Amino acid sequence: MSWIDIGSIEDIPLRGARVVKTPRGCIAVFRTGLQEAYAVSDTCPHKGGPLSDGIVHDRKVTCPLHNWVFSLETGQAQGADEGAIETFPLKVDGGRILLDGTSVGNKSAA
């Protein structure tokens, strides 16, 4: 893994999200706790809704278009819906958010 510092945890509102543009498309970084964040694909597999615009609850997000709910930990759709979003390695260290550059296709980091 190659950790890339993408910003401060304070740059994302609690229970909110921000987008990171990567060579592999837009990734949504969700802040689920004071020092807790997850990175997943920003695109809902159902109709392509922007998950970063969804409501965040517990460690889940609800897609703003048709209310599909995904676990941010596993990427799996919850309840009756079937599908999954890709998850990406991320860690929070000393208030900084570190994203794994290799898995998001960052060549300079690879």
Place this chain on the structure above:
Amino acid sequence: MKKLVVIGAGMASGRMLEHLFDADPAAYEVTLFNAEPRGNYNRLMLSPVLSGEKTYEEIVTHDEAWYADHKVTCRFGEKVTGIDRDRKVVIGEKGEVAYDKLVIATGSNPFIIPLPGHDLEGVIAYRDLEDTNRMIDLGAQPDAKAVVIGGGLLGLEAAAGLRLRGVDVTVVHIMGHLMERQLDEAAGYLLRKSLTEKGIKVMCKANSKEILGEDGKVRALLLDDGTELPCDLLVMAVGIRPSTALASEAGLAVGKGVHVDDQMVTSDADILSLGECVEHNGAIFGLVAPLYDQAKVLANTLLGKPDTFVNKEVSTKLKVTGCDLFSAGDFAEGETREDIVFRDPARGVYKRLVLEGNRIVGAVMYGDTADGAWFYSHIKDATDVAEMRDTLIFGPAFQGGGTADPLAAVAALPDDAEICGCNGVCKGTIVDAIKGGAGDLPSLKAQTKASGSCGTCTGLVEQLLELTLGDSYAAPAAQPICACCDLTHEDVRRLIKSKELKSQPAVWQELGWKTPNGCHVCRPAVNFYLLADWPLEYQDDLQSRFVNERKHANIQKDGTFSVMPRMWGGITTPDELRAIADAADKFKVPTVKVTGGQRIDLLGVKGEDLPAIWADLNRAGMVSGHAYSKGLRTVKTCVGTDHCRFGTQDSTGLGIKLEKLLWGSWTPHKVKLGVSGCPRNCAEATCKDVGIVCVDSGYQVGVAGAAGMDVKETERLADATTEEEAIELTTAFIQLYRENAKYLDRPYKWVAKVGLDWVKERVVDDLDSRRALVERFEISQSVYRKDPWADHVENERKRYAPLADLTLEAAE
């Protein structure tokens, strides 16, 4: 005999000396320096001294006799000015002492925020007996006021002690909830509640700006938002920094603290260190448990016995009488974790366990901490809890099932809590009637009138029946808001009012939410109920809003947004039209559409362009049209007497007045108005939520129309003779709707539930009630009648941009 010199007589070095003398009293001849003019006392117990529950004498751990017995040469009140490692001597103010081994235990210094005025007389830390005595002295003054900066352990103990001494105390905390390092939001809420009940004022998210003084003495604390908090004493309890000056001057390796290895030896083999001044494997220390472990290891190292310091998980307890909380391990961070949450509103209990795999990694408890030690031991031992997971949260005594009582919230209400607001019926009256034989809803209605009017308290009345009669009462099933709770929308609304719940954590805790922080169904509803009922106290939470209301634009099926500026009463100008056209060009807007609400919609704007297009429209004098909100949308008008030969009143003017009055307000669902200048009704006012039709004699105010999934004509609320009266009736109706309707019920659905007569009683017949509604609406509008676009351009701009763009780096 070898010579040992110890710098600092604190709790860590004191415990170390005890171990040393126990194991081998003849090993060292000890000299003990201390800057404070006294020996070792239990610093943790300063809070009980402050609150008057203990005296200083009771917390002394080593008295003169102890030092004499162990032949310790005490040099108290004397500062050490340097260490000469080449000659192996410690230089004190009154002379040098030679050492074979030296222990640095200089502890920590309180961190003082360098605010303007921090050096004024009356600004103190909370660290030693001197600080404590200053606070005790303040308590002796009549009408004394104090401000404590810092809502952590120390700050809250200082505040509680001051309060018990009769001081008027305000705690100012920069974070969103108290003790954020040890507690989550829910426990922080309960703590704040019990402190507030003790008379301590608590301000969170409060940023200190300046300490104001008078004649060199502190007078008040000024916050960023301009609030001034008058005080005679200002206590800064925002944290500690390892005291390392002596060690770094001596040339020892120092990072955040004095570097030590697992044997507590510094970079010099003859100098050891322990306590709050050290750094071990990157960690520094503030709680006593690891310090005692260090003391044991250091004593063994001095005696040549092998031992290793391991930094273990620590647990925290707050020493404020009546605030029972416990926190251990790591509960806020990490991945692949699960929560087990237990809430019992009746007893004010909250417990949360954080599991990773089959191990407990963190525990937060409030109200009932009896099982804290048991959970803590499982955290330390990394016990596999898979077997007992189902009943884990109930603690060691309860391993056989059992569920939380859904009726607990109602059971917890006092007898004088108002259940039926329409008829002013209290819980006690209802319970008495049930005990007197009213065994079902109709007979209760007949006897007490409870739930006999608008019916929104029916759920609560049924719960009282269930609670009082037990299993013999079979309640009809009511639909809860969502799977997060057992209560209906109506129940939650009423309980927010009667229990004065003013924050989301308060609702989650007091009403027994089963999830840590709700879901996409309940969060927007609860957020609305709170801001509608407590406009001044509750702060709107963007993260609890659907994207359209969070980003103040309508999301489209491709993830782009539509932007619609307000056109007051459907009136625009050539300048506004030019600005709209320019914006459409500049941002390559694919579709420009005229809407049914008499305005212009720009469809297909990229999310990250929103602040820029708003800024352009703002510059042309336009504001958000709220075309995305559960709030006031448009007021559609016809041209009225200005141009039309049939017009009877100035319908355009009235529409503009109404829109300027009502815009920005949040409502349970969208609200659309229409004003027609004559009964020909060109503005289609008779199918609006509120529709006014002008006639020669005045204004016909109709409500509860619909032209969506259902089509329904408005019902006549009242006839008004003046424009002012028509405006007042409209405002009062909308406020009544805001205060009582279920989230996502349009006015016509709500009126169908409560009945038009019930609405008329409050809005038309009772003039006092009408005025009170208008007044409450105005209070709310003092907060919400502003342009969210301008606000977001100014304050939230960065949220619309990507956090990072890694495609640029890759291209380089």
